[in-house]
Amino acid sequence: MNLFVFLAIAAAMVLIQFVVTRWVKLNRLAWMGIWWVALWAAFSYGINPPLPNSIILLFMAIITIALVAYLSADNEELKQAQDSIVRFMVARQYRVALLIVLFAIPAAVAAWTYVSMNEAPQPPSSGRTIHPPPPSSITFEGTAIDLTTANNPIRELQHTDEAAFAEHVANGRRIYFENCFYCHGDNMQGAGMFAHGYDPLPANFNDATTIAMLQESYLFWRIAKGAPGLPSESTPWSSAMPAWEDFLTQEEIWDVIIFLYEFTGFEPRAQGMPH
Amino acid sequence: MYTAYPVVAQQENDLGTEAQRAEGKEVYDIKCAHCHGYEGDASAVATPYLRPTPRDFTSGNYKFRSTASGELPTTEDIKRSIRLGMPYTSMPAWEGILSETEITNLAYYLKTFESAFDGPYGNPTVVEIPRAPAYSADPDHLARGREVFEANQCADCHGENGRGNGESAPELVDDWGYPIRAADMTKRWTFRASATREDVYRTFMTGLNGTPMPSYEQTIDEEDRWALVDYVWSLSRDTPDYGTTVIVQGQPSELVLGESLFEGVPETYFPIVGQVIEPGRAFYPGVNGISVRAVYNDSEIAIQLRWHDMTAETEGMNNPGIEVPMFDPAQPDTTMDGWSDAVAALLPSRTPEGLERPYFMFGDSRFPMSIWYTDLATDSAAVLTGQGAGRIADNGIALERSASYEDGVWTVQFKGPRNQGGLTMPEATFVPISFTVWDGFSGERGNKRGLSAWYHLYLEPMEAQSAVLPMAKWFLIVLGAELLIVALVNLRARRRKTA
Numbered sequence: 001m002n003l004f005v006f007l008a009i010a011a012a013m014v015l016i017q018f019v020v021t022r023w024v025k026l027n028r029l030a031w032m033g034i035w036w037v038a039l040w041a042a043f044s045y046g047i048n049p050p051l052p053n054s055i056i057l058l059f060m061a062i063i064t065i066a067l068v069a070y071l072s073a074d075n076e077e078l079k080q081a082q083d084s085i086v087r088f089m090v091a092r093q094y095r096v097a098l099l100i101v102l103f104a105i106p107a108a109v110a111a112w113t114y115v116s117m118n119e120a121p122q123p124p125s126s127g128r129t130i131h132p133p134p135p136s137s138i139t140f141e142g143t144a145i146d147l148t149t150a151n152n153p154i155r156e157l158q159h160t161d162e163a164a165f166a167e168h169v170a171n172g173r174r175i176y177f178e179n180c181f182y183c184h185g186d187n188m189q190g191a192g193m194f195a196h197g198y199d200p201l202p203a204n205f206n207d208a209t210t211i212a213m214l215q216e217s218y219l220f221w222r223i224a225k226g227a228p229g230l231p232s233e234s235t236p237w238s239s240a241m242p243a244w245e246d247f248l249t250q251e252e253i254w255d256v257i258i259f260l261y262e263f264t265g266f267e268p269r270a271q272g273m274p275h
Numbered sequence: 276m277y278t279a280y281p282v283v284a285q286q287e288n289d290l291g292t293e294a295q296r297a298e299g300k301e302v303y304d305i306k307c308a309h310c311h312g313y314e315g316d317a318s319a320v321a322t323p324y325l326r327p328t329p330r331d332f333t334s335g336n337y338k339f340r341s342t343a344s345g346e347l348p349t350t351e352d353i354k355r356s357i358r359l360g361m362p363y364t365s366m367p368a369w370e371g372i373l374s375e376t377e378i379t380n381l382a383y384y385l386k387t388f389e390s391a392f393d394g395p396y397g398n399p400t401v402v403e404i405p406r407a408p409a410y411s412a413d414p415d416h417l418a419r420g421r422e423v424f425e426a427n428q429c430a431d432c433h434g435e436n437g438r439g440n441g442e443s444a445p446e447l448v449d450d451w452g453y454p455i456r457a458a459d460m461t462k463r464w465t466f467r468a469s470a471t472r473e474d475v476y477r478t479f480m481t482g483l484n485g486t487p488m489p490s491y492e493q494t495i496d497e498e499d500r501w502a503l504v505d506y507v508w509s510l511s512r513d514t515p516d517y518g519t520t521v522i523v524q525g526q527p528s529e530l531v532l533g534e535s536l537f538e539g540v541p542e543t544y545f546p547i548v549g550q551v552i553e554p555g556r557a558f559y560p561g562v563n564g565i566s567v568r569a570v571y572n573d574s575e576i577a578i579q580l581r582w583h584d585m586t587a588e589t590e591g592m593n594n595p596g597i598e599v600p601m602f603d604p605a606q607p608d609t610t611m612d613g614w615s616d617a618v619a620a621l622l623p624s625r626t627p628e629g630l631e632r633p634y635f636m637f638g639d640s641r642f643p644m645s646i647w648y649t650d651l652a653t654d655s656a657a658v659l660t661g662q663g664a665g666r667i668a669d670n671g672i673a674l675e676r677s678a679s680y681e682d683g684v685w686t687v688q689f690k691g692p693r694n695q696g697g698l699t700m701p702e703a704t705f706v707p708i709s710f711t712v713w714d715g716f717s718g719e720r721g722n723k724r725g726l727s728a729w730y731h732l733y734l735e736p737m738e739a740q741s742a743v744l745p746m747a748k749w750f751l752i753v754l755g756a757e758l759l760i761v762a763l764v765n766l767r768a769r770r771r772k773t774a
Contacts (some may be wrong), residue, residue: 088763090768102761106753110746117742120492122521123705123731126630177309177321182551182558186306186367193365197548199728227552228634237634237642238729242552263305 005046016235029081032067039063072165104212112245128200131214134221136228140245148215151271152254165258172259175252188264198240205264212266219257223248288397289350291383299384300560302377310365315388317451323604325365326559327467328453335363335389336450336485339468344490349401353382363465363563363574402480402492407472411505420506425498427491432457437510440585440683445716450485451459459583463511475504476627501708512664515564518543521708523569523576524685525737530570530577532677532688537568538580547582548710548724553636553664555599559697560725561585561714567620571734576700577690578647578732580710587680588715592652592734593617595637595659595711596667596722611718618687619711622647624660625697632707635729637661637722649691656689664722672696705731 013171014024016034026034039111043056051059072078088094157165176184183202185192190204211219221229227239244253261268291299304313312319322329330337339356348356349559358376360368369378381688386392411417424430424437432447434440437460449455463470468478479500482490495503522545530536544566549557566581591613600608623632624643631642638644638661646667649656656676661667675690693700700706710727713719 004556086764086768089764098761102754102757105757106750109753110750113746113749117740117745121703121705121733124630173309174320174415177319178324179400181309181321182324182365186310186365187369187372189372192368193363193367194548194551197546197727198346228639232631235630237639238554240635240728246554 002046002048006042007043009046013038013255027080027084028077029084032071036060036063036067126235126238128235129231130209131218132231132234134218138225140224140250145217145220147217147221149271150220152216152220152257152268154251154254154258155216168255169259169262171252172255172257172262175248175256176259176263179244179247180256188260199238200235202240205260205266206255208266211260211264211268214269215271216254216257216268216272219260220253223253223256280371284732286392290386290393291350291380294356295380296391298377298385299380299382302373302381303384306373307381310355315385315623321365321536324558324602325661326453327361327455329365330485331451332385332388332565334450334485335391338483338485338756340481340484341401341404341477341746343402343492346399347389347396349399350364350379350382350386354378357381361467364467373558400499402477404477404480405497406475407476407504408501410465410472410508411566416502417506417509419499419590420502420504420509420774423495423503424506426434427494427503432487433460434683436682437461438683440583440584443477444508444585447487455486456585460507460510461583462515462564463508463513464515470529472504472508475507476500479503480576494653505578515546517546517564520705521569521732523571523701523732523734525735526570528572530572530575530690531576532675532690533718535617536577536688540570542566542729544579545710545727545730546726547596547710550636550722550724550726553722554601555664555722556602557717557719558602559717561717561719562712562725565710565712565727567710569732571693571700574689574693576693576734577688579686579688580618580620581684581686582618582712583683584616584680584685584714584716585683586716587651587685588614588616589652589680591615591652591714591715593652593713593720594647595619595648595661595721595724596665598646598665599721599723608718608723614713614715614718614720615650616685617648617650617713617720618685619649620647620689621645621661621709621711622695623698623707624695627707632729633661634663635709636726637664637667639663645670645672647674647691649674649678649687649689650689651678651680651685654678658691700732702734702735702736705733708732747764 012268013034020026040056042059043051043059050182065133071081089098134147137144139145144193154165156170157168181192182194183192183198184190185195185202188205190202192202195202203210222241224243226241226243228243230236230239248256257268280463289298309319310315310321310325310329311332312322317329319329335347336363337348337352337356340352342348342352345753346541356366357373358370360366373381387688391397421638429437430441431443432439434444434457439455439457439459447455447457448600458466466474466478468483468746469476478488479491479495480486481492491500522541524540545566547560547562547565549560562581562582562584568579570577593615594617600606602608620637621637622645624638624645627642632640633639633644635647640662644661646659646661647656648659654676656674658670658672658674659667660670672691672695676684676688678687698706707729707732709729712725713723714725719725731737
């Protein structure tokens with residue numbers, strides 16, 4: 001939201017309502033036009049990050065229908081609006097203005113055609129799935145792991161043996177800073193020293209939509225199988241996530257998972273809860 | 276009799292309170308210790324994987340200071356380094372992650388690693404940096420800067436044109452004996468002590484402690500300093516301007532490799548980062564970016580790759596298929612010599628349908644990759660087929676190649692058929708492409724390499740479609756519709772009147 005844009009639009013509307021109307025009488029049709037432009041400006045410039053053009057187009061179509069519906073709700077007003085349009089097209093006094101409008105509209109369409117034909121071509125963009133559904137089980141060095149029931153074996157130490165748990169956290173820390181932080185970064189924000197060279201960007205674990213909403217078994221799958229283990233809707237060919245089963249043992253992966261949660265302060269989603 | 280001693284106002288050293296240092300330690304142990312060490316001595320799990328090596332705080336040597344060469348930094352200097360980090364190193368900017376209070380506490384804690392902060396030199400004087408005069412691109416001014424550059428032997432380390440390729444550059448080490456690179460002045464965004472003109476001025480004045488970069492405070496006078504700053508400034512654009520698409524221009528004539536082929540063709544710059552994904556990981560790649568141009572005609576395409584390299588390794592050999600040992604700090608890679616520089620442009624082996632493409636590493640068996648490869652110790656190039664690391668074979672497609680190395684820049688040109696069997700490159704299409712550079716000096720070979728993500732080539736249509744006809748078409752359609760409406764409305768109005 002860009003508050004300044006909204007305030008500016010609101011101020012302009014107030015100005016028109018209370019000041020401009022002293023000199024110029026605005027009919028219903030003109031008011032509809034003003035509302036339409038004001039809402040379009042608000043959607044186009046007032047929202048951060050900017051809305052895609054297709055969404056703005058959709059919104060404006062809905063608003064146009066709403067304004068027409070509003071106008072046609074009252075027969076008297078509808079007739080008034082209709083009459084003013086007809087008068088514009090028929091009356092001799094508007095002949096010059098009519099000619100200007102008649103040429104301005106197709107000229108604008110032609111200009112738009114020119115602009116859209118000269119736009120830089122856009123490369124194909126991917127509708128990438130961020131958290132694809134995991135398989136029900138994976139094989140890790142020959143042993144099958146059922147992802148629907150697998151729990152982090154280190155997790156129970158958190159309550160039974162604090163010293164042992166702390167050791168696993170420390171080990172996870174070592175693994176993270178030997179292997180992961182080049183991309184996922186010191187603060188786990190996905191902004192490591194090599195992050196700018198990869199596309200898609202490395203995941204940000206501080207974001208509430210990554211590890212905070214996932215089960216530990218899901219993380220185990222993503223870490224163990226990496227990019228090559230992704231389904232095709234997640235563009236496995238572009239992801240730089242290594243398949244860590246080639247580098248780390250099962251216990252090391254569980255340790256680093258524990259560390260991710262300890263460092264960010266998030267809790268994993270409990271096993272058995274739906275995604 | 277009393278002897279009167281003059282009382283010297285000794286400003287107290289800025290060491291913070293015990294509570295501040297204790298809180299600084301808490302943050303340090305969580306956020307910093309894995310690179311800088313729990314004892315501040317840069318001996319920690321991540322240290323061997325990083326170049327430049329994380330700072331050893333027990334030495335009191337700080338790169339970024341506002342104080343004279345060899346002196347300790349001020350508290351504000353330390354805080355600034357924490358806040359802004361060191362661009363293009365593993366030191367991130369902590370601004371926005373740590374609070375101002377946490378950063379202050381950290382600075383006080385860092386000072387505890389070196390006792391000198393508590394001694395008579397613990398409160399050094401700041402070298403005043405005057406306000407920068409406006410940047411001047413006046414040729415005489417820049418020529419003067421160039422003279423100062425030459426008189427002070429900047430080129431010995433930074434190279435004749437500042438590309439970090441000076442004669443002594445390959446031998447440079449920091450105070451701890453680790454290899455260190457001279458800054459590439461044509462890539463200002465990589466300057467560690469940040470890159471405003473005042474920052475560059477300060478670096479000349481204060482030097483970078485712990486590195487071979489000395490202070491020039493004594494040797495260059497005020498006016499010449501700004502001439503030098505502006506000369507260095509003139510060598511680089513402001514930002515890397517990383518691109519995503521190479522616009523490939525069409526040419527009606529034959530493509531003859533050489534300098535003139537790519538004249539006036541737009542160049543796109545891509546980041547190169549270490550391959551840290553598969554075994555043979557390259558944690559400190561020798562190359563950090565590659566500039567690409569391309570042209571095509573009705574049957575062929577030519578691609579030019581340019582990158583900065585401190586030295587040209589044209590002896591020895593290289594090959595994408597060479598097996599590389601797993602990176603292990605306990606057993607450093609000892610076979611660093613004998614590898615030549617090499618480069619590759621990587622394309623899909625067949626025209627991709629939709630978004631699918633080969634695995635960006637070296638392809639996979641599902642979707643192999645075409646690797647346009649040249650070893651710069653040879654004078655030939657070939658297209659290899661990659662189905663992943665260790666599964667790379669020559670596929671027999673001939674490639675023409677030219678290569679030259681001049682003053683720190685490799686220029687390699689490839690030329691091959693647009694139709695490569697499975698992969699066709701029709702006009703007005705996007706073709707995925709990625710890049711790999713092997714820096715022989717850094718022992719890069721096989722999967723130990725600098726690489727890029729997938730980007731695109733776009734073959735711009737040879738004859739741009741004229742917009743005149745579609746514009747006229749839409750103008751007339753809309754105008755016709757309008758006239759019809761106006762005519763109908765008028766007709767009806769007249770009928771009513773007569774009725």
